[in-house]
Amino acid sequence: xxxxxxxxxxxxxxxxxxxxxxxxxxxxxxxxxxxxxxxxxxxxxxxxxxxxxxxxxxxxxxxxxxxxxxxxxxxxxxxxxxxxxxxxxxxxxxxxxxxxxxxxxxxxxxxxxxxxxxxxxxxxxxxxxxxxxxxxxxxxxxxxxxxxxxxxxxxxxxxxxxxxxx
Numbered sequence: 001x002x003x004x005x006x007x008x009x010x011x012x013x014x015x016x017x018x019x020x021x022x023x024x025x026x027x028x029x030x031x032x033x034x035x036x037x038x039x040x041x042x043x044x045x046x047x048x049x050x051x052x053x054x055x056x057x058x059x060x061x062x063x064x065x066x067x068x069x070x071x072x073x074x075x076x077x078x079x080x081x082x083x084x085x086x087x088x089x090x091x092x093x094x095x096x097x098x099x100x101x102x103x104x105x106x107x108x109x110x111x112x113x114x115x116x117x118x119x120x121x122x123x124x125x126x127x128x129x130x131x132x133x134x135x136x137x138x139x140x141x142x143x144x145x146x147x148x149x150x151x152x153x154x155x156x157x158x159x160x161x162x163x164x165x166x
Contacts, residue, residue: 064095065107068116068139073146073162080165091148091162093137102126105133112136116143 074080075089082090088101098105103126112119116139124131134151146162 062113063110065093065098065118065120065137066113066115066139068143069093069118069137069146070095072165074165075160075162077163080163089162090165091146098122098135100126105135108132 070093072080073091073093074087075091079087079089090101092099096107103124105122105124108121108123110118110120111134117137119134119136121132121134124133131154132152133155136147136149136151138147138149139145140147144164146164148160148162149158150156
């Protein structure tokens, strides 16, 4: 039944176009049917696919913690000056490590990075435990302030603001 209806539609289109001069034209009622000079319905070849663009590699977001974030950072001024080992708010950042009072984080997967900011996963160890934490470290105030945010399960809510130690 469907085949008969399709043949009837093609024949009707061919007849209407034949009265208009024939030739190679697309039928007005069906874009997938083309009439040849002999008024025989054919199906056009599918259009050639556009050449696929070679997938460009992901942008290089660099490696390591940006040097603008390296150094010693304190939550309070005494974190930078204590000689008694009680500087619990001290954070020391090097090429791929965050060192806190009782834990150390080693840089893992980098999600975002520029000269003064990094968002990355850190493999954390401390007090006999291991865990992974995603953190964003952002230098502000011409590199004098560091804002640290944690994401994920058991993440600390809000942001911590550190001052660069002299």
